[in-house]
Amino acid sequence: MTNASQDHPIQNGSDDAVLDEKLRGVLLQVAGDSQLRPEEDVEALLRQRLRDTRIEIPEAxxxxxxxRIPGLTQRGGGDLSPGAH
Incomplete structure (x- = not known):
């Protein structure tokens, strides 16, 4: 028996799944924010939420x-992958 500890997920992609779930939550929050404050820029709201949650994704x-945000509350989801355009 060893004293080794598991410091990272066992399966490849586990970190990505957690990030995808967090990102989905942020996008849904921004969708709600944009409905309450339609005069505000959605990209600015998204950047603020990402900063608040310390999620780092490429600016691009x-x-x-x-x-994708305007349709989230209407369709209930969609492909939220950061690289998908």
């Missing part, structure tokens, strides 16, 4: 994610 991904 922001516009593509922001385009």
């Amino acid at each position: 991904s922001i516009p593509g994610l922001a385009k």
Whole structure:
């Protein structure tokens, strides 16, 4: 028996799943924010929520994610992958 500890997920992609879930939550929050404050820029709201939750994604991904936000509450989801445009 060893004293080794498991410091990371066993399966490859586990970290990605957690990030995807967090990102989905942030996008749903921004969708709600944008309904309450339609005069505010969705990309700015998204950047703020990402900062607040300390989620780091490439700046180039922001516009593509922001385009998905208006339909999230209507459709209930969609492909939220940061690299998808």
